[in-house]
Amino acid sequence: xxxxxxxxxxxxxxxxxxxxxxxxxxxxxxxxxxxxxxxxxxxxxxxxxxxxxxxxxxxxxxxxxxxxxxxxxxxxxxxxxxxxxxxxxxxxxxxxxxxxxxxxxxxxxxxxxxxxxxxxxxxxxxxxxxxxxxxxxxxxxxxxxxxxxxxxxxxxxxxxxxxxxxxxxxxxxxxxxxxxxxxxxxxxxxxxxxxxxxxxxxxxxxxxxxxxxxxxxxxxxxxxxxxxxxxxxxxxxxxxxxxxxxxxxxxxxxxxxxxxxxxxxxxxxxxxxxxxxxxxxxxxxxxxxxxxxxxxxxxxxxxxxxxxxxxxxxxxxxxxxxxxxxxxxxxxxxxxxxxxxxxxxxxxxxxxxxxxxxxxxxxxxxxxxxxxxxxxxxxxxxxxxxxxxxxxxxxxxxxxxxxxxxxxxxxxxxxxxx
Amino acid sequence: xxxxxxxxxxxxxxxxxxxxxxxxxxxxxxxxxxxxxxxxxxxxxxxxxxxxxxxxxxxxxxxxxxxxxxxxxxxxxxxxxxxxxxxxxxxxxxxxxxxxxxxxxxxxxxxxxxxxxxxxxxxxxxxxxxxxxxxxxxxxxxxxxxxxxxxxxxxxxxxxxxxxxxxxxxxxxxxxxxxxxxxxxxxxxxxxxxxxxxxxxxxxxxxxxxxxxxxxxxxxxxxxxxxxxxxxxxxxxxxxxxxxxxxxxxxxxxxxxxxxxxxxxxxxxxxxxxxxxxxxxxxxxxxxxxxxxxxxxxxxxxxxxxxxxxxxxxxxxxxxxxxxxxxxxxxxxxxxxxxxxxxxxxxxxxxxxxxxxxxxxxxxxxxxxxxxxxxxxxxxxxxxxxxxxxxxxxxxxxxxxxxxxxxxxxxxxxxxxx
Numbered sequence: 001x002x003x004x005x006x007x008x009x010x011x012x013x014x015x016x017x018x019x020x021x022x023x024x025x026x027x028x029x030x031x032x033x034x035x036x037x038x039x040x041x042x043x044x045x046x047x048x049x050x051x052x053x054x055x056x057x058x059x060x061x062x063x064x065x066x067x068x069x070x071x072x073x074x075x076x077x078x079x080x081x082x083x084x085x086x087x088x089x090x091x092x093x094x095x096x097x098x099x100x101x102x103x104x105x106x107x108x109x110x111x112x113x114x115x116x117x118x119x120x121x122x123x124x125x126x127x128x129x130x131x132x133x134x135x136x137x138x139x140x141x142x143x144x145x146x147x148x149x150x151x152x153x154x155x156x157x158x159x160x161x162x163x164x165x166x167x168x169x170x171x172x173x174x175x176x177x178x179x180x181x182x183x184x185x186x187x188x189x190x191x192x193x194x195x196x197x198x199x200x201x202x203x204x205x206x207x208x209x210x211x212x213x214x215x216x217x218x219x220x221x222x223x224x225x226x227x228x229x230x231x232x233x234x235x236x237x238x239x240x241x242x243x244x245x246x247x248x249x250x251x252x253x254x255x256x257x258x259x260x261x262x263x264x265x266x267x268x269x270x271x272x273x274x275x276x277x278x279x280x281x282x283x284x285x286x287x288x289x290x291x292x293x294x295x296x297x298x299x300x301x302x303x304x305x306x307x308x309x310x311x312x313x314x315x316x317x318x319x320x321x322x323x324x325x326x327x328x329x330x331x332x333x334x335x336x337x338x339x340x341x342x343x344x345x346x347x348x349x350x351x352x353x354x355x356x357x358x359x360x361x362x363x364x365x366x367x368x369x370x371x372x373x374x375x376x377x378x379x380x381x382x383x384x385x386x387x388x389x390x391x392x393x394x395x396x397x398x399x400x401x402x403x404x405x406x407x408x409x410x411x412x413x414x415x416x417x418x
Numbered sequence: 419x420x421x422x423x424x425x426x427x428x429x430x431x432x433x434x435x436x437x438x439x440x441x442x443x444x445x446x447x448x449x450x451x452x453x454x455x456x457x458x459x460x461x462x463x464x465x466x467x468x469x470x471x472x473x474x475x476x477x478x479x480x481x482x483x484x485x486x487x488x489x490x491x492x493x494x495x496x497x498x499x500x501x502x503x504x505x506x507x508x509x510x511x512x513x514x515x516x517x518x519x520x521x522x523x524x525x526x527x528x529x530x531x532x533x534x535x536x537x538x539x540x541x542x543x544x545x546x547x548x549x550x551x552x553x554x555x556x557x558x559x560x561x562x563x564x565x566x567x568x569x570x571x572x573x574x575x576x577x578x579x580x581x582x583x584x585x586x587x588x589x590x591x592x593x594x595x596x597x598x599x600x601x602x603x604x605x606x607x608x609x610x611x612x613x614x615x616x617x618x619x620x621x622x623x624x625x626x627x628x629x630x631x632x633x634x635x636x637x638x639x640x641x642x643x644x645x646x647x648x649x650x651x652x653x654x655x656x657x658x659x660x661x662x663x664x665x666x667x668x669x670x671x672x673x674x675x676x677x678x679x680x681x682x683x684x685x686x687x688x689x690x691x692x693x694x695x696x697x698x699x700x701x702x703x704x705x706x707x708x709x710x711x712x713x714x715x716x717x718x719x720x721x722x723x724x725x726x727x728x729x730x731x732x733x734x735x736x737x738x739x740x741x742x743x744x745x746x747x748x749x750x751x752x753x754x755x756x757x758x759x760x761x762x763x764x765x766x767x768x769x770x771x772x773x774x775x776x777x778x779x780x781x782x783x784x785x786x787x788x789x790x791x792x793x794x795x796x797x798x799x800x801x802x803x804x805x806x807x808x809x810x811x812x813x814x815x816x817x818x819x820x821x822x823x824x825x826x827x828x829x830x831x832x833x834x835x836x
Contacts, residue, residue, distance in 0.1 A: 009631075010629070010631055010644075011631055011633055011642065012440075012441075012444075012457065013444055013453070013454045013455070013456070013457065014444055014445065014448050014453075014454070014600065014642070014644065015440070015441040015442060015443070015444030015445030015446075015448065015454075016441075016445075016600075016631075016633065016642060017441070017633065018436060018437070018438050018441045019436070019437050019440065019441070019457070020436050022430075022433070022437065022459070023430075023433040023434075023435070023436045023437070024433065025433070026430075026431055026432055026433030027432070027433030027434075028433075030432055030433065035431070036431045036432070036433075037431070037460075037461065037466075038431075038458060038459065038460050038461075038470070039430065039431065039437070039457075039458070039459035039460075040456060040457070040458050040459075041440070041456065041457035041458075042455075042456050042457075043455065043456075048455075052456070070610060070632070070634070071610060071611040071614070072610055072611065072614045072632050073614070073621065074630075074631055074632060102811070105809065105811060108609075108611075108612070111611070111615075113611060113614070114611055131811075131812065131813075131816075156634055158812070158813070158816060213434060215434065224434075279725075281704075284708075285707055285708050285710070285711025285712070285716075285720075285723075286699075286704030286705065286706070286707030286708035286711065286723050286725065287704065287708040288704070289703055289704030289707075289708075289725040290702070290703050290704035290705040290707075290708050290818070292703070293703025293704065293725070293727065293777075293818070294703070294814065294815055294818065296778070296779050296780065296814055297780070298703075298727075299727055299728070302703075302727055303727060303728050303730075303731055304724070304725055304726050304727050304728060304731035304735060305703075305704050305723070305724070305725030305727075306722070306723075306724060306725070306735075307697075307704065307707040307711075307722055307723030307724070307725070308722050309711065309716075309717055309720055309721060309722050309723075310717070310721050310722060312721075312766075313721055313722035313765065316764075317722065317724075317764065346734075346735065347731065348730075359711075360714070361714050362714070362715070396712065396714055397712055400708070400711070400712065
């Protein structure tokens, strides 16, 4: 089974939106052994869509379309499919109920243009939309297209992702004969080339059907070990042997071999030991707290955060001595330590993490350039007080992200040793 | 003149890389009045590239290709073009010099596979690579393809971008006769279908050459007004008239008609009046503070934030009375108001914004379901104290984002009226 992806929307052709949907769908399909042959982004003009859909259906067994299912006039995907297949639409009751509930929640009245979102192509299987109002569809396109399939989904990423996960992948998993196993290896505090040197022997002796990809991200690099084959046990065994060999070589830098975030790992370590944490942030501006509270259930371990941007706030809220700020500067390991200690006292938490730095673009100096981060970690009833100074490179938002990553990384190291 | 973009590389089809190059090229071409008809991502197999290039050259006057010009085995773009056009390659002296200098810098020796990067398609114009070693090309494809153009560039974003800026755009600016003007209209607090109803009269009477696109995002919808034509004054006038007509209809919901974020608008309003702000967050967990501090220079207006996740933190840090929490619950307008007042007092800021709610997935009740947000805004030396209660729908991270958007939106409304 071979797939193509069609991303509908003039905003993609004008470069107003980057096509992240296609990358997500490709990865998801790879997971069930369905390779993607082409990705086409096209206009939402009806005639153009009809041509693109017809061409893709000739080449591929499965054509996944995103976009053009909403309530406004530039949403014409269904019209194009009606024309292409010579079919009409029909009201789907399940989709209509979902729509009616959503409309009521927002205090709106049902209207013909809204109702249109519960209309599906005749003879299609509806894909429930758990995050929005437009129904998705799986359509078997009949003999004229060798019974190839079309899948229609909204362009809103969260709606499309939920549809892929809950309906589309389970549906086509049964139809695909290939087994693929992907295992991520998530690392921290090591760059791509050093990691490659460390695991060169494993990479030189990969079993047939297994590949190793480096996936650099804003704050480091992850690995993806992929094994493809026809026998489930063999695929699982080969995949596992490579993952284990890499863990042996680079254990120190690996925080997970599954799709889990660093924040989840940290909160899990805290929860299992009954510990609580609080954060004091200057340069990260609340991002460390926001990342920790992205994790469901974080309230059991995360007590509070202090975003102390001004010097006055550092002093008044956390009791950082004014003389420490004057002597060492707001961006210093001394101030980071004082912030961590103040945070511990004010919050009553078991651990406190503090950040102070220069995210840029201005505020740097030769001694403390843009990208300088000072961080500290303090523990209740303990004299252990860790602090670090790093210099990173990036624009303001990248720096904030990397600063927050560095703070979480240090906390992870601290908890791992303790 | 009409363009298509072909992005070559298996990593795009596996979803290992998001196609940001295509978005960049589209935006750059829009700037010189060249619309993009399709974007195709395809495999680096030679036969597949030949088909894709031929199809695009039939439809478009200009086909821009990225990827497959490097020194490794999977770089076969030139081979495909040779086959398609029936031409050979020739060594380009300028490209060879550039290559030789770079190779020397890295301490390497010239080799046949490296030298290959200075070979260009016969009769092409070379595009100097100021950031890397592979030469780019502008090729007039001859009568068999109605003298349409191909542009070959590397897939490395920095190399491609420099080639676009210094060579490709200047070259085709002269050949393009079309002018395009895009104006974004950024809205808040209104959904796609209600906005569409509100501006239906404008949409019904768009001037020829002007289109209106809805760009939904996590917390609302933006519009993009695009006008294409041959006369710059006419294009500008038509575009402006539509933007003005929409602003008249929906002024209440519009915060910008340029590429600016809500955070930037808010900080600009504060700065211009010499005001400062602080935030007190429970359910948004630091995200409001983090968004405000994403803006360069935010330290002049943003004093500090309090992430008060536990009830104890709300009481101890911000002085929220325990009886208020016990009587109304932590998620209540009363607690939000007390948080805002406490935040004002502790920070000394002119404005305070407070959020408390249930991001989910657990913690909801029939009375206060997941997605409930209570927010409040307080102003120094003023009895004005605004609070709101909303119920939104989404997963935890969507809720946090929409909660933060709602808080910023209320602050914007407050500042706008004040």
